[in-house]
Structure formats: structure tokens, C-alpha cells
Amino acid sequence: MKIERIDLYTVDLPYAWGVYKLSGGRSLTSFDATIVRITADDGTVGWGESTPFGSTYVAAHARGVRAGIAELAPALLGRDPRRVERINDAMDAALSGHNHARTPLDVACWDLFGKAVGLPVCDLLGGSTDVPMPMISSIPARAPEEMRALVAEQRERGYRAHSIKIGALDAEGGPALDAERIATSLADRRPGEYFLVDANCGLLPESVLRMIQLLPDGLDFVLEAPCATWRETLSLRRRCPYPLVVDELSQLDADVAMVLDQDAADGIGLKISKAGGLTPGRRQRDICRAAGLTTSVQETTGSAIAFSAIVHLGATVPARMLRGVLNTQDMVALRTARFDAPVVDGGILPTTAPGLGITVDEDVLGDPVQTWEA
Known part of the structure; x- marks a missing residue:
């Protein structure tokens, strides 16, 4: 099994109860989600998501997630998604840090891994x-x-x-x-x-x-x-x-x-x-x-x-x-x-x-x- 294609999607997730207020006067009404679909050469697909809690929660923001994925995705093409540690090694070599950008790719590989062997991720x-x-x-x-x-x-x-x-x-x-x-x-x-x-x-x-x-x-x-x-x-x-x-x-x-x-x-x-x-x-x-x-x-x-x-x-x-x-x-x-x-x-x-x-x-x-x- 090899990674043949990676698709990136964006979607706005409105907060379910109007305005979310937290410390320091911060508030949010929606969340900018980045969703990844990885397709293997046998047609199997895996999904992952990264949705930062705004841009002042940790050092992450939605546009940064997508910019990071653009650096990481080419390094994963042709690799076996089931070898999750080696996938992470490849991401280490392609980009330092940026955990939020790595997450949807990593999770999608686990989804593919489970489907490939017929087991739930847990x-x-x-x-x-x-x-x-x-x-x-x-x-x-x-x-x-x-x-x-x-x-x-x-x-x-x-x-x-x-x-x-x-x-x-x-x-x-x-x-x-x-x-x-x-x-x-x-x-x-x-x-x-x-x-x-x-x-x-x-x-x-x-x-x-x-x-x-x-x-x-x-x-x-x-x-x-x-x-x-x-x-x-x-x-x-x-x-x-x-x-x-x-x-x-x-x-x-x-x-x-x-x-x-x-x-x-x-x-x-x-x-x-x-x-x-x-x-x-x-x-x-x-x-x-x-x-x-x-x-x-x-x-x-x-x-x-x-x-x-x-x-x-x-x-x-x-x-x-x-x-x-x-x-x-x-x-x-x-x-x-x-x-x-x-x-x-x-x-x-x-x-x-x-x-x-x-x-x-x-x-x-x-x-x-x-x-x-x-």
C-alpha cells in the first residue's frame, strides 16, 4: 500500500451555542477546520482533521496548518501509510514543529492502516x-x-x-x-x-x-x-x-x-x-x-x-x-x-x-x- 493522493479541504465550523468566551477577554463564534483525505494506490481512503481553537490558544492557526501541510504532503507521496512511525520520520525531515499541520496527515494514515487490516484504530x-x-x-x-x-x-x-x-x-x-x-x-x-x-x-x-x-x-x-x-x-x-x-x-x-x-x-x-x-x-x-x-x-x-x-x-x-x-x-x-x-x-x-x-x-x-x- 502506497500513498497516491492527498486532498486538502477547508470548512467553517460554527460554535453550537453562539459565542464561546474564555479567559483574557477572548471569544470565538466559529472554527476554521482543515480536513485531509489520503488515498492509497488500492483506492482506500483515510481521513484526518486539524481545527485550531482560534489563533491565540496555542501557537497554531488555520492558515498555518494549511501552509504546513503544503510542506509535508509531497514528502509522504509514495510511502506506506501503515508505517506510521516512518511517516512521522518523513514529516520530521520535511518540517520542524507545526504539530497542528502534522496531525491530519498522521491521523489519516492511522485510518488507512485500520482499514487495510480490518481493525479499528483503538x-x-x-x-x-x-x-x-x-x-x-x-x-x-x-x-x-x-x-x-x-x-x-x-x-x-x-x-x-x-x-x-x-x-x-x-x-x-x-x-x-x-x-x-x-x-x-x-x-x-x-x-x-x-x-x-x-x-x-x-x-x-x-x-x-x-x-x-x-x-x-x-x-x-x-x-x-x-x-x-x-x-x-x-x-x-x-x-x-x-x-x-x-x-x-x-x-x-x-x-x-x-x-x-x-x-x-x-x-x-x-x-x-x-x-x-x-x-x-x-x-x-x-x-x-x-x-x-x-x-x-x-x-x-x-x-x-x-x-x-x-x-x-x-x-x-x-x-x-x-x-x-x-x-x-x-x-x-x-x-x-x-x-x-x-x-x-x-x-x-x-x-x-x-x-x-x-x-x-x-x-x-x-x-x-x-x-x-x-
Whole structure:
């Protein structure tokens, strides 16, 4: 099997609930998605997606994804997509960094690999635990009672984990508003629910410490990505009474290793495109498992194509270490593909179909904006 053709598509994914607000006054109403189709010489196709969360979340943006793919795609033509490590070696040789650009190519190769051998991607990544995975909702930073209502709505839809966005500027209400957001969002907490309080690197250590002093006793949550730098994060780590999870700061394998070396956190938010695809994602999964770091498997955002990769990788994380998978397809109002993953007892399982198990709606994607052929 050899890669014969690579097609690149773009599509706008509107945010499903209007305006998404997060720390530092940032807001988004839609997401610019890049989708890749790789066709092998036997006609088999594989799909992958990269959808940055705007251009100020991590060092990635949609036009950069497409420019990066233009550098990478020619280097993959004629190669065997099943040899995923060698595919990544070829991408290393063609372009330094640019994980978001590498991701859709890497994921599409895994989709092809699974179809070629008749197995779902999770089996190729080590095998599903067969334990239904809690899905994580994403609750934007809004008025406290509005956030409480959004949590209740997602709870009724079966979500058992919730990512609560905070990070108010002082002019917006600062630590007092964020403390109220947390307490109100957790007011109706049910047994077995898991709450991530996520600042998306938008706070200073001082702001977090002020906020903590305003919280009532007995709240059960983990603090995710409070600060923008390692220095700030390590400073806060020594003084924070809540478990700490890193996300945006942890991108490379070396970053995960540094978390261990510095005892910087208790868990990792493993986003596939932030890592560079499923190939480096499985390495980071294994490092976390060996070190006892809890893991949530996520994406910056994305449609059903991105969500399918999340579910397959998440299914291979031991249940006691997995805190949930982010349902990105519910965050957007456009369906690019059908992904019929079963939901059992409030948790999701991967499909047993070969590859990612998706059926892409090519009418939604339209014509490719760029193509490379062997």
C-alpha cells in the first residue's frame, strides 16, 4: 500500500451555542477546520482533521496548518501509510514543529492502516479497555447562573465530566467572579461527576491565589492550565491546594517528561493536534501511564472526524487514569461525518468498524482546495 493522493479541504465550523468566551477577554463564534483525505494506490481512503481553537490558544492557526501541510504532503507521496512511525520520520525531515499541520496527515494514515487490516484504530493503538468513557462538556465563561444552567443541560444529555472556563479580567470581576462561577457551576454536583476548572493559561499566580481564598470549603475539582508559563505554573504548584492539570504548556514528549521531572502537575490534558497526531499521542499516553498522571483525551476543537480520533485514543487509556474524552462534535453546529460510537451507561465506546469508523459527508466539504499526487 502506497500513498497516491492527498486532498486538502477547508470548512467553517460554527460554535453550537453562539459565542464561546474564555479567559483574557477572548471569544470565538466559529472554527476554521482543515480536513485531509489520503488515498492509497488500492483506492482506500483515510481521513484526518486539524481545527485550531482560534489563533491565540496555542501557537497554531488555520492558515498555518494549511501552509504546513503544503510542506509535508509531497514528502509522504509514495510511502506506506501503515508505517506510521516512518511517516512521522518523513514529516520530521520535511518540517520542524507545526504539530497542528502534522496531525491530519498522521491521523489519516492511522485510518488507512485500520482499514487495510480490518481493525479499528483503538486496536492498533493497543486495544480498547471496553469501559465506557465519560464525556467532557465544555462550559464557556459566562454569568455564574448561566454556567450552572449549561452544566445542568449537559448533565441531562449524559455528560459526567465538565470543563468550566474561568479567567475573568479584573475589569470584568476578576477573582471574585471566577470564584462565584466555580461555586455556582458545582452547586448541583452529582456523585461520580468530575470538574475541570480551566483558565486556558489566562491567569497570573496572584489572581489564582486570590480566587482560591474566596472559594467555599469542600469543592471537588482540579485546576487546569491556570498560567501561561512554566515559571508561573511551578510557582503556583507549590502554593495551590487543588490538584493541578497542565494542558497548553504540554505539547511535546519532552514537555510531559518535564512535568514529571519538576512534579509540575497531577494530570495532563492530552490534545491530539497539540501533540502532533495519534503517533506522538500514544507515546504521551504511555509516559503518563508509567508516571501515574491522570489523562483526559481531547482536541483543540473539531468536528466528528476529530472526535473519532479522540475516542479511539481515549479507549486505550486505563479506566482508573482516564478522566474523560472531550466531545468536540457537540461544540460545533456542522456535521462533517457520521460517527456511530455507542453510548452505554452515560459513557462512550469506540466503534468496531475498521479505521476511525466514520463516514464522511463529502458534499459538506465541497471540492478540495489543494491536491498532491504521486
